[in-house]
Amino acid sequence: MRWAIFAILYILLTVYGFQAIKRVTKKTWIYYVFFGMAILIAGNLVFQFASGDAGRVLTPGKSYAFGFVLAFMAFNLVLLPFLVGEDIIRGSFGLYKKGLKKDKSFYMPSRRKFVSQVALGLAAIPFSSLLYGMYQGKYNFRVLRYVLHFEDLPEAFDGYKITQISDVHSGSFDDKEKIEYAINLINEQKSDVLMFTGDMVNNKASEMRPWKETFGRLKAKDGKFSVLGNHDYGDYVDWESAEAKQKNLEELIGIQKEIGFDLLLNESRYLEKEGQRLALVGVENWGKGGFKKAGDLEKATSQIQPDDFKILLTHDPSHWEAEVLKDPKHFHLTLSGHTHGMQFGIEIPGWVKWSPAKWRYKHWAGIYKEMGQYINVNRGFGYLGYPGRVGIWPEITVIELKKGTKSA
Incomplete structure (x- = not known):
């Protein structure tokens, strides 16, 4: 019909x-x-x-x-x-x-x-x-930089730099030279830590095999961390058996390990510096509108303290509004992706920011602040569906954490 x-x-x-x-x-x-x-x-x-x-x-x-x-x-x-x-x-x-x-x-x-x-x-x-x-637009990579201020940021992390990428969708790539350029561009940021917020593939782990060596060159002195996105579970494939689907997920998890990512499956880690630390929390995919809800904040935060400074990795920004914001543990900074900014829109910094994505997602691209908490919604590294981008370019985010209140 x-x-x-x-x-x-x-x-x-x-x-x-x-x-x-x-x-x-x-x-x-x-x-x-x-x-x-x-x-x-x-x-x-x-x-x-x-x-x-x-x-x-x-x-x-x-x-x-x-x-x-x-x-x-x-x-x-x-x-x-x-x-x-x-x-x-x-x-x-x-x-x-x-x-x-x-x-x-x-x-x-x-x-x-x-x-x-x-x-x-x-x-x-x-x-x-x-x-x-x-x-051309699908490989028009942009580095977007933000400086975020927190009064309770541990002093040792004043000036700490995070690079975030999201939504790689490796099954769509068709130009190795362009992807290698983007990997070099990420490394040129020389951030302290690299965080990937899900959707490494479109559907199958096999899509990432040709790109393991390329992405394996990603560098960050304090480590590379990741979470799963909705496409990583293989939910959009008619598998011959449940075992085949599970094997595919296990292969993707293995590939992420080979690349050097520490994949957080409703888990937490500590980033330590000069005797102080940040709590890094990563949940599985949680999304509204029919998407998988495997993310478990309670489980993911079971090993951290209430007064820790917390950074959360969760693929879908709808999770922030639905659960994260109202959680009493107070997540200082959340990193998400998923929307791609719909890969189409108009953005003129300080003037216009529009995409059809805003009709579906309240938080669809860039930095938002509510209830004293921040979220960055990365516009995505790759592309899916429409094999291009217009106005909403592929993004590499660099966030610098600063202690204190932003000066006027």
Whole structure:
């Protein structure tokens, strides 16, 4: 049923897009090119999703097929309100003049060509942006830096630097050189500790095998710590048995160990410096809206003290709002990911911060503070679904902890 609705929508948008092109040019070869693209893009989508892996597994081929469909439909969708609106205005005005005023001599010169030209120009913006996001934007890595102040931060950790990455989604990668550049960029930050907040793969541990050596070069003098994300459990694959699914998870856990990550499965660790310490807490995935709720704060904090300075790693930021904020143990800083910032949006620091992700997640990208506690929602290292990024670039976060109150 969903595919039938999608097919009808695709055809209607294509027909309307053709009407706009037809008003602008009379060159038939352009018509053939337009319809040829429409058929090729739709045919590739059908081919990719009619074959391949079981379950909701998104291979690079499927992702690119989806990306090209998204770009083509966005192009036609922008045309729709212009052409429909112009039809309604012309039709209503003509009916009024001819019907109510009995003006049989009414004639309104068509502005359809001009409107079509404007609409095509505007439609080219999302179309080209989505193609750029697939070609270049997905590897347009940015280092975002924050300085956070805490009055109760142990003095030995004043100036302590944390690098956070999240949502690697290694099964989507298709450019080893770009990933190696990003790994070098992470190491160049020379942070004290590295924290990874989940989703190392799209679906299967095998996706990470070709990247073990590359990610194994990540460095941090006080260690590398990680938690699992919703995609790491293999829940979106139709496994032949429960044993096969468990074996996949065990392999992924083993890979993380080989890379050098200390994976926290509802556990805690202490970071020590000059006789003082920070409590590092890591929970399994906990998310609202149908996502796995394996995270257990009680279990994870069973070995730490109430007055410890606490940093929490939890993949899904909905956990922060639902459980973490109101927990009496007071988690000073929470690090999350998961949203990817929807891989699409507009961000101009100090001016605009928007993405469709805000309609689903209250905390979807960057630093937030509530009840004296901070969360950073990392925009993600990799990508999933749409094989690109537009406006919401892949992120490497560097957070510096400072003791005291921020000066004015």
